[in-house]
Amino acid sequence: MAKDTFDVIVIGAGFGGSSCAGLLAKKGLNVLLVEQNARAGGKAMSISKKGFTHTPWVVIGAPVEGNLYKVVLDELEVADKAELVHLGVQGSYYKNSSGKYTAMPQMKTGEVDPNIIFDWLEIMDEEARTLALTLFTELTLMPPEQIAAWRGKCFDDWLNQYNPPASLYGFLVSLCCDGMFMVPVDSLDAAEAIASLQDMFLRNGGVFCKGGFGEVAEAYCEAVRVNGGRVIMKAKAEKIMVDQGQVTGVVTNKGSFKAPIVISNAGIQPTMLKLVGEEHLDKCYANYVRELVPSWALLGYRYYLSKPVADVPYGVVFSDNSPWSLERFNLAKEDKASREGVVYFEVPSVYDPDHTPEGMQILMTGSYCPSDPQLSKKEIKAWADVAEQILFEIFPDLEKAIEWKDLYTTKDVSNLTRDSAVPGQGGETIGLGQVVGQCGSDKPSTNAPVRGLFIVGCDAGGAGVGTQQAIESGMNVAEEVRRYYLMRQATP
Ligand SMILES: Cc1cc2nc3c(=O)[nH]c(=O)nc-3n(C[C@H](O)[C@H](O)[C@H](O)COP(=O)(O)OP(=O)(O)OC[C@H]3O[C@@H](n4cnc5c(N)ncnc54)[C@H](O)[C@@H]3O)c2cc1C
Known part of the structure; x- marks a missing residue:
């Protein structure tokens, strides 16, 4: 195979792109990963400055047990390159009825006592406490088919069935959902919220990585190299080449590369509207992409x-x-x-x-x-x-x-991390907003309407919270692309 020709090119080494590229390289495909920054990790990359090392902003990982950072590190056999840590302590504060910020009592991991939380949240009335306990129990134990029935309805509607006290509403919405999804509670898809809250309550939150989470994505990139692929940093994709409805490669500031499969982690709106260009898209699809709502x-x-x-x-x-x-x-x-x-x-x-x-x-x-x-x-x-x-x-x-x-x-x-392709979009925290109408089967397809083009990361192919959602997408898209690749190989 020519040096500039690959089985698959992945644009972007965020958690979606780097996990997907690593998994495909491990499955034996000849992978090129191009990343515009000097370091991998996208919205959760690590930076170092004047002796300080950290993600550029607050990035808290969850769940602790069974998190996908580790699942993919293990699968790629690079777990020694990124050390995850969980101290089991946090410092959340609630502004109580006298206007004073009070710290959440520390509880050992796995020993969360709702009564301690209710005391902290000043839920003293017996009836309100019983109701709050019912809410917690039903949320934590809700079976998947019942969660699925809440798809397409907003989390605010689910919560308000219980008429929760303002402090409990604040706890579940602000402490949990606002930060996990970065969309308003009256737009947030209830099924998405319930599944992630269950995960957090049952499998804990507050996992970090020594050296910052970027180390995890760097380890995924290393797996691409170890498995014979190529990673080019500081390479910005400027165009996805399309010929008669089929992708043929990628033009970057470091040269042009050919492949019959391209996977983009650059965001669905920048990918379709800028890198591919509207001339290759059906008008309805272009309008659909333009109107998608960021977080x-x-x-x-x-x-x-x-x-x-x-x-x-x-x-x-x-x-x-x-x-x-x-x-x-x-x-x-x-x-x-x-x-x-x-x-x-x-x-x-x-x-x-x-x-x-x-x-x-x-x-x-x-x-x-x-x-x-x-x-x-x-x-x-x-x-x-x-x-x-x-x-x-x-x-x-x-x-x-x-x-x-x-x-x-x-x-x-x-x-x-993400070019602005539509007014008001580009600085979003997660990717596409997990709002009603953009989750589950309503989420954009990972398979773009250009042959050989796939979308990976928080805009397609995953569910859940930020970095976990991106990795889940990376895993799903890697499997989808592997099958597509084998199917192409079998074409007479
Ligand atoms: C302020 C902030 C706080 C957050 N806090 C948390 C948190 O506490 N917990 C949590 O789980 N998540 C958090 N997140 C969200 C989480 O980081 C993201 O949802 C997730 O990392 C997105 O991954 P991704 O793979 O979809 O995309 P991105 O991280 O956006 O990665 C896209 C990659 O593609 C590259 N790229 C883009 N365009 C091009 C191009 N043309 N050519 C080459 N490369 C390109 C980018 O440089 C980037 O590396 C936070 C995000 C922000 C911004």
């Missing part, structure tokens, strides 16, 4: 601190007022409603002291904002200020310990 986004500060201010690896801060509804978010965008929402923080040196110069600490934060990479300075400041005030309240020593701080925005997320 919302996070922005926040990375605080580089002269001394430690936190002793937990991560936490989620919420109040009765923080759950996002579509209406409040749209009003907040226009300055007509409060921007107070859930706030996340992560402290990498707690799970790996090597992440930080001795005696110092980095605290990364994230809070909601629109996914538009073109947010104005005024808008960015308005969204960032609210979260910063909350964090200064939680950590009284934080402000004085700041040596310097960086603000990451949707523009950074887009520059690092």
Whole structure:
């Protein structure tokens, strides 16, 4: 086979692309993986700067038991290249009825006592407690066929059947769902939410990787090399070549490469509307892709601190007022409603002291904002200020310990991971929003309407939370492409 010709080209070494490429190389296909950045991992890549190593923003892994990071590391026989860690502690805070932020009591992994949570959430009334317990039990034990019946309905409708107290609603929506899915509770697909919450309650959350999660994707890339494939970093795909409805290869800033199969991790909208181009698409499909809804986004500060201010690896801060509804978010965008929402923080040196110069600490934060990479300075400041005030309240020593701080925005997320192909899209946290109408059988197909072209990552082929969803897609698409490849080989 010519040096520039491959069985399959994968565009993008995010968790979707790198896992898919690694698995296909292991199955014996001749794989080329091209990635625009110097490092793998996409939205969960690792960066190093001035002695600090971390993901560029808060990335918390879940579930702990049976997570797909490890399933694929094991399958590719590269588990020694990425060390996953789980401390079993967290530092979430609830703003109680007297306006004070109170820390969630620590409970050992696997020993979560709902009564301790109810006390913390100030659910004291017996009737309300019984109701809350029923909600937790039904959610945790719901069988798959009942979960499937909630497909296409929103999670808010499921929750409101129980008429939960505001604090419990805040716990389930803000602490769990807002951050896991980054879409408003009254748009979030209920089946998607219930399945992921079950996973988190039964198999725990709060797993990290030493050196940052990017190490996992780097290990997947290594598996491509070890199995005879090629990985080219800093290679941006500029065009997917199509001839008579069939992909023929990829043009990058580092040369052109040929393959009858191309898998794109660049996002369905940039892939179809920019890399392929509308001239190769049916008008209805192009319009369908254009109208797909991205998830919302996070922005926040990375605080580089002269001394430690936190002793937990991560936490989620919420109040009765923080759950996002579509209406409040749209009003907040226009300055007509409060921007107070859930706030996340992560402290990498707690799970790996090597992440930080001795005696110092980095605290990364994230809070909601629109996914538009073109947010104005005024808008960015308005969204960032609210979260910063909350964090200064939680950590009284934080402000004085700041040596310097960086603000990451949707523009950074887009520059690092996903071009903007449609106004308002590009800076999204997850990929496509897991909203009603875009999940399960309504999710875009991994098999694009151009022969030999597949979509991998959070936009197609998976379910669940962020990085896990991307890897699940990587596994599913690898299997689908293997079959497609064998079928092509068999063609007389
Ligand atoms: C601020 C923030 C916080 C998050 N927090 C969490 C969390 O706590 N837990 C969690 O599980 N998930 C979290 N996520 C979400 C999670 O990181 C993503 O959903 C997931 O990593 C997406 O994986 P992916 O493979 O679909 O795509 P991406 O990560 O977007 O990867 C796409 C890859 O393709 C490359 N690429 C794009 N275009 C081209 C091109 N033209 N040529 C070559 N390469 C290209 C990109 O550089 C990138 O490497 C967070 C994301 C963000 C932004």
